[in-house]
Amino acid sequence: MSWSKLKQQLDSFLSPTLAGTVAYRATSYRYSPDKSGSCYLTVDQKNILNMADTTTPIRWYQTDQEIKNDPNIVIAVSHEEIEAIRKETKGAVPEERLEIMVRGRKSTSHAKELLAAQTALSKSNFTTAATTFLATSIEDNLESKDILLNILALIDRRVGKKRILNMSESIKMKHPAVQYFYELRRRTV
Secondary structure, three states: OOHHHHHHHHHHHEOHHHEOOEEEEEEOOOOOOOOOOEEEEEEOOEEEEOOOOOOOOOOOOOOHHHHHOOOOOOOOOOHHHHHHHHHHOOOOOOHHHHHHHHHHHHHHHHHHHHHHHHHHHHHOOHHHHHHHHHHOOHHHHHHOOOHHHHHHHHOEOOOOHHHHHHOHHHHOOOOHHHHHHHHHHHHHO
16 A cells, blocks of 8 residues: 555544644655655654654663663552462462562563564554554554554544543553553543
8 A cells, every 4th residue: 555545544543633733754765775764653743653763752662671660660460460479489478578579570571572562663664554553443453562553543533532531551551652642642532
């Protein structure tokens, strides 16, 4: 699909409250066939989603330790998870330490997932991801591990105010790029 046709379809699904604020942009190199160009999202004409640009306000993680130490990521711990650790350790671990163990395991797993998603985004082709977004349901795009699919779904007009407001807890575990676009959309609903 050509870029102009893809952009037209993406624009048709953009939330009316974000029209004029969020835009899809692309660069291409006409006489250089080995360079495919790049696509990115802008907010108020500022380049926001492009990992190659170091001036973007979104934080890109370099290591899993940065993710584990990020105070903006909240790891929720359930009673069932604590009980599972208690059974696994056969009660040999003090009570106050169980929650720390669960949170540590979950943060390690979450850090690996986030770095994998970020790496996939840097290697991904925007047009391929956008085509996938258009062919997939909104629910699947919102639950996806792919950062770009999450963002495209968040700014989609088919995601209503109630769903946006109900997502506040699940967004805390997402990449800062997804959190940025969630906050942008939440302010406009």
